[in-house]
Each structure stands twice: as structure tokens, then as C-alpha cells.
Amino acid sequence: MAEVLLLGGLGGHSGQAYAIAKFLKMEKIRFDVMTIPGTEQRFKGLANRVITLHQPLLPPNRRPNPRAVLSISHLLRIKRYKVVIANGSNFAVLPSLLGKLKGSSLINVETIDAVVEPTKAAKLLSKIADVTIVHWEELKRHYPKAKVSGPIYEPPMYESTEGDYVLVTAGTLGYEELFVEAIKQLSSEFRLVIQTGKIDPNKFKKENVLAFSYVDSFHKVLARAKAVIGVFPGTTPATATLAYDKPTVIVPNLKLKSAASLINMEPFARKIGAVIGSLSDLKSALKEAFKVKRPKYKNGAKKVVQMVVDMI
Secondary structure, eight states: OOOEEEEOOSTHHHHHHHHHHHHHHHTTOOEEEEEOTTSGGGGTTTSSEEEEOOOSEETTTTEEOGGGHHHHHHHHTSOOOSEEEEOSOGGGHHHHHHHHHTTOEEEEEOOTTOSSSOOHHHHHHTTTOSEEEESSGGGGGTOTTOEEOOOOOOOOSSOOOOOSEEEEEOTTTOOHHHHHHHHHHHTTTSEEEEEOTTSOGGGGOOTTEEEESOOTTHHHHHHTOSEEEEEESOSHHHIIIIITOOOEEEEEOTTOOSSSOGGGHHHHHHHHTOEEOOTTOHHHHHHHHTTOOOOOOOOTHHHHHHHHHHHO
């Protein structure tokens, strides 16, 4: 039987959970994963069991998800775990509360793109958590008792090579304006590979442009890119720079108002060695990104797992 419940969520939240899952597996700790439909595939072969439930609030405007009501009765039947690990998502709030009521210890992990201002879900859960973990020292002014893990990022799955394309990605929800501008400004000079998320990829299939919604081998696409253009809020830029040492541009997605505050964007880019770009001038930002030296960090997921070991 699994002793640990690892909570995922949308996009980067499940990515952070995946990083922790890899280190839990290395320590031979049996764990279950609870995450949203569409993110469960990455945990196959790692977790003892993968449970999918619907998240309560839907981005980008945090409207209630009527399908989440069906998940509550299922949640109430879930057994007691020794440890529950939350990863900064609104999806994690209810399972964490129920876990505490059943006597579980709660590890509350902030998101990597929260550097100077916390996310709402993690701040809320810090009030009941046994320990809160932040990636960056600066965030301790909001969490004075927090432990600093260092950045938790998805470990590389493939060797990084310099390919002949620029990868443009905006996570699960996509960002149509970014895709349109990338094609307009860059496709004459670079081959583009665009991950569109929930947006129809057929809108962007043009000469010198390959577009797709999702692919199981996304890490392979990332590892072979020449450079990466991603969005803030989002964790893919951290995977690009820290796991694969890719020149990376971050563009703010102003439609995502429910995730990490935009005040975090500049310090986040500086921490991971990325360049902030604008929709109006992607070419200059990409040129600058090729000059930036990316930092090296030990993966903070290892510290999270050590805390789990101490608790069980």
C-alpha cells in the first residue's frame, strides 16, 4: 500500500509533481498520484496508482467547474495517507484539507515561478501545512517558517542537442497571440515547432511551421530545440533552461491572472537564465537569449523527498 499521496494539477503543477515523483521512485517510496484528466500519463510506471479528479476552478478566469462536484464523493472515500504533498494548485486545496482531517502530514510546495510573491493556493495551504517548501530564499518573507529547497524542475529525459527549430509553447491553455506573432516575426528565419495546447493546431500549420496540441514525447521535442519561447506564468521555461540548457524567452500571458503574480516574472527570468520578451519584438529577445549563460542548480525535489522520508 502507498504511504504518500502526491497531488498534481494543471500544466506546471503536474510537472512539478512529476519531478518529485521521479525522486520518490528513486528512494523506493510507494506513492499514489492524484491529478486532473489529461496529465496522468506521465505518472504511469512511477506511481503505485494514478487517480484523476476534476479541478474545482477553471482557468483563465477561475470560474467554478461543475464537473468537480462529481469528485467530492470520490475524495471522501480515499484512504488515509501518512503524507500528502501539494504543489501550488487550487486542485490540491480540497484533497489537502481532507488529508489533514484524516490525520495525514501535509507538505505544501510553492511553485517555481513564485519568487517574491506567493500563489493563492499555496499561501492558503501554508496555514494548515506541517511544512511549507519554497524554491527561493526571497519568498521566506511571506513564509517565515518555510524550508528552502532550491528550484524543483523536471529532470532531463533526453540528451540535449542543438536542433534546427525554435520551440514555441504556452502550456495547456495555449496563447494564440504569441503563436501568430512568432510565425509573423520568426518563420522566415527559423523553423518553428509550436505546441498549441487546447487551441486548434491547424490554425498555425504553414510553411516552415509544425504545430501540434499535445505529444507524449514533449521532452524529446524540448531536448532537440535550438531555443525555446514560453510564457509566464508557466514552468516550461525552467525545464528548458535548467534541465536542457536552452536559450529561452519568456513572454507574459496577461490572460492568466489566477496563477503566479506578474511581479514574479523578472526575478524568475533572472533566476533561471531566461530573457523577457514582448509580443511586438520576439526577434530581439531571442537574439539576446542566445547570449545568456544559464545557471546550474541541484534539483530541489531531492530535499522534498528527504522530508517525506523523515515523516514516514
